[in-house]
Amino acid sequence: MSKRVLTVAGIHTYYGESYVLKDLSLAVPEGRVVALLGRNGAGKSTTLKSIMGLVPPKRGSITFAGARIDGLPPFRVNALGVAYVPEERRVFSHLSVRENLLIAERRGTPWTSAAMFEMFAPLARMRERRGRYLSGGEQQMLSIARALVTGPRLLLLDEPSQGLAPVIVDAVVDAIAEMKRQGLSILLVEQDLEIPFKLADDAYIIDQGALVFSGTCRELREREDLQSRYLGVGA
Numbered sequence: 640m641s642k643r644v645l646t647v648a649g650i651h652t653y654y655g656e657s658y659v660l661k662d663l664s665l666a667v668p669e670g671r672v673v674a675l676l677g678r679n680g681a682g683k684s685t686t687l688k689s690i691m692g693l694v695p696p697k698r699g700s701i702t703f704a705g706a707r708i709d710g711l712p713p714f715r716v717n718a719l720g721v722a723y724v725p726e727e728r729r730v731f732s733h734l735s736v737r738e739n740l741l742i743a744e745r746r747g748t749p750w751t752s753a754a755m756f757e758m759f760a761p762l763a764r765m766r767e768r769r770g771r772y773l774s775g776g777e778q779q780m781l782s783i784a785r786a787l788v789t790g791p792r793l794l795l796l797d798e799p800s801q802g803l804a805p806v807i808v809d810a811v812v813d814a815i816a817e818m819k820r821q822g823l824s825i826l827l828v829e830q831d832l833e834i835p836f837k838l839a840d841d842a843y844i845i846d847q848g849a850l851v852f853s854g855t856c857r858e859l860r861e862r863e864d865l866q867s868r869y870l871g872v873g874a
């Protein structure tokens with residue numbers, strides 16, 4: 640059993656009166672890629688927002704690297720080593736690619752700007768281009784790179800392949816594979832199985848805010864019943 644970097648234990652999360660996450664538990668072992676799956680509206684993004692402290696759970700606990708983080712504000716969670724790439728790909732539109740990385744980079748990380756230009760070759764070619772003139776795929780790469788240069792121990796990725804051309808998806812998959820090789824722990828939210836089956840070790844499926852499967856990706860491959868019931872595969 641490898642050490643857990645993240646443990647989410649029985650969280651209940653609400654938006655106002657609306658009850659979204661119902662007793663959700665999951666774990667990310669050190670150095671693993673864990674997929675969090677489920678159809679649109681299942682509660683995947685809310686799970687990441689709960690971990691970051693953006694939408695704090697009302698009950699349950701979240702433990703990162705041995706310390707409780709539920710109740711902490713997002714900037715504290717980030718400072719402890721959790722980086723978050725939201726669905727909306729936030730980059731500074733008026734700053735260049737280089738400047739976007741420069742302002743995020745923390746000292747002492749192996750994930751330097753220079754390393755990012757190696758990992759994402761298209762970004763290297765447009766170092767001086769402003770964020771607003773990047774394509775969707777380039778913005779996605781820059782969002783991921785901005786998260787990495789903060790030197791995280793855990794990376795939360797929300798649907799990194801969404802809306803991207805296949806060639807860009809391949810570049811993102813290669814980048815995630817490289818992060819995994821270097822020992823980074825990753826919680827990867829996806830709606831389909833293409834990337835999880837290439838990269839993830841473990842998988843969780845949530846439906847209507849509750850856990851309906853937890854196991855290895857290998858197990859999930861065999862479970863076509865779950866794939867069609869909860870992920871719309873083959874539908």
Ligand SMILES: Nc1ncnc2c1ncn2[C@@H]1O[C@H](COP(=O)(O)OP(=O)(O)O)[C@@H](O)[C@H]1O
Nearest residue numbers: 654657659677678679680681682683684685686
């Ligand atoms: N800001 C919000 N206010 C109220 N309800 C929300 C908000 N964000 C998401 N929800 C609701 O919470 C549920 C889960 O949403 P979400 O976590 O975004 O799902 P997923 O990421 O799996 O598509 C959905 O029913 C959605 O409508």
Ligand SMILES: [Mg+2]
Nearest residue numbers: 683684685726
């Ligand atoms: Mg979402």
